Structures are given as structure tokens and as C-alpha cells.
Amino acid sequence: MTKKSIFKIALGLLFFIELKAQVYKTPLIEVEPISANIYVHRSFLFTRVWGKVPCNGMIYIQNGEAIVFDTPVNDSASVALFKWVELEAKAKVKAVVINHFHEDCLGGLRVFHDRGVPSYSSTLTQQFAQKDTVGKPEIPQHGFEKELILTLGNQKVINTYWGKGHTSDNITSYIPNEEVLFGGCLIKEIGAKKGNLADATVGDWGATVARIKQQYSSLKTVVPGHGKYGDMSLLDYTIKLFQE
Numbered sequence: 076m077t078k079k080s081i082f083k084i085a086l087g088l089l090f091f092i093e094l095k096a097q098v099y100k101t102p103l104i105e106v107e108p109i110s111a112n113i114y115v116h117r118s119f120l121f122t123r124v125w126g127k128v129p130c131n132g133m134i135y136i137q138n139g140e141a142i143v144f145d146t147p148v149n150d151s152a153s154v155a156l157f158k159w160v161e162l163e164a165k166a167k168v169k170a171v172v173i174n175h176f177h178e179d180c181l182g183g184l185r186v187f188h189d190r191g192v193p194s195y196s197s198t199l200t201q202q203f204a205q206k207d208t209v210g211k212p213e214i215p216q217h218g219f220e221k222e223l224i225l226t227l228g229n230q231k232v233i234n235t236y237w238g239k240g241h242t243s244d245n246i247t248s249y250i251p252n253e254e255v256l257f258g259g260c261l262i263k264e265i266g267a268k269k270g271n272l273a274d275a276t277v278g279d280w281g282a283t284v285a286r287i288k289q290q291y292s293s294l295k296t297v298v299p300g301h302g303k304y305g306d307m308s309l310l311d312y313t314i315k316l317f318q319e
Contacts, residue, residue: 264302
């Protein structure tokens with residue numbers, strides 16, 4: 076092994092250690108950096124069937140502004156997220172993008188609306204949330220059919236509906252300059268089982284993710300709705316899981 080290789084490995088280890096040291100933890104929420112501008116936020120949903128479920132969202136920060144992808148699971152956790160964004164990251168939330176209509180995506184949306192933050196989702200998500208008379212969730216304000224491009228500073232955030240999978244309305248959010256994809260519950264972590272299929276279209280799931288892989292062939296980071304983030308292998312794993 077050359078000195079140059081050893082140096083690169085050492086730098087990588089130092090960066091990994093530094094990131095882990097920066098993980099923000101409270102009983103309500105955790106925030107983990109995965110790059111200088113991208114963070115995973117994690118809150119915890121208590122369910123009768125699955126027990127305590129860690130739920131991922133994402134935060135993208137540029138020049139003192141932030142876009143949040145999926146809210147924490149409830150109002151209290153959303154308040155904790157705002158505290159981190161404002162006090163720790165020194166940023167202001169500009170928008171929130173909802174991946175699909177389940178509680179682990181929009182359970183804390185009321186806090187965002189109360190603070191004047193505009194919310195975006197597919198029009199299908201708006202429709203399904205309006206029909207959820209049991210949970211009575213807050214409804215995302217702005218809907219789109221196939222694609223919505225938001226900007227943060229001079230950078231694009233591309234939100235796209237690809238088809239049915241975990242739900243009929245699930246989308247992805249892609250940040251080109253970071254080569255990061257927030258896939259939400261449409262994407263599975265390595266080793267995960269199929270999970271909650273109550274609103275799933277299992278027969279379409281693999282083909283939907285295959286379209287995402289075809290479009291984004293050079294992703295550095297993929298963030299699933301639950302579990303550990305990774306690289307393109309998460310897409311491959313999800314495709315294989317639902318083709319079997």
C-alpha cells in the first residue's frame with residue numbers, strides 16, 4: 076500500500092469520526108450529517124404492529140436556508156427539528172417536501188404550517204391525506220403531478236413521481252450538485268424486509284425503482300425512509316427484493 080493510499084484512508088476515517096461526533100441526539104429527534112450540506116433527521120414512531128420505528132427524513136442547507144424532506148413523526152419532534160435548524164445550523168426553513176401520505180412523512184406538518192413554511196407533495200398525496208379521516212393529517216399546500224423543481228440558493232432540488240410502490244403516491248427528491256437521493260419508504264435499506272404493505276402495489280414496486288436507477292446512474296448517497304443510508308446498492312437491493 077502506498078503512502079498516498081494510506082493518507083486517503085486516514086482522511087476518510089477522520090471525516091467519518093468527525094461526522095459521528097456531530098450527531099445531534101435528543102429523546103425526540105436525531106440529526107446526522109452525511110455531507111457538509113446534507114443531514115438525515117430521525118424521529119421515532121410508536122406502532123402497535125412494529126413497535127418503536129425510527130423514521131428518516133432529510134435536510135438540505137445552503138447559505139442559511141434549508142429544505143426539509145418529510146417532517147418528523149409528530150408536532151413535538153418537529154419543534155425539536157426547528158430548534159436544531161435555527162440554533163445549531165443557523166438556518167431558516169424555506170420549504171418542506173412530503174414523500175407520501177403516511178404519518179411518518181407528514182405527522183408534524185402542522186408545526187411547519189404554523190411557522191409559515193410552504194409544503195409540497197404530489198397531488199395524489201394531497202388526495203390521500205384528505206381521505207384519511209382517522210389520522211386527520213395536515214394537508215400539504217402545493218401539489219404537483221410528475222415533477223417539481225425547487226431551488227435553494229442557486230441549486231436545484233428535483234422532486235419526481237415515478238409510479239407506485241410503497242404507496243401509490245410516493246415520490247423521490249434528488250439534489251444534483253450533491254448527487255443525493257431521498258427515496259423515503261420507496262427505497263429499502265440493505266437487508267430490510269418488505270415491511271408495511273398495507274397501501275403498497277407490490278407488483279409495480281421493483282419496476283418503479285428500476286426507472287429511478289436508469290435516470291440517476293451516478294448517485295453518491297441514497298437515503299431510505301427507514302434504516303441506514305448508502306449508495307446505489309440500495310436501489311439494486313430494493314429492485315431485487317420486489318422482483319422475487
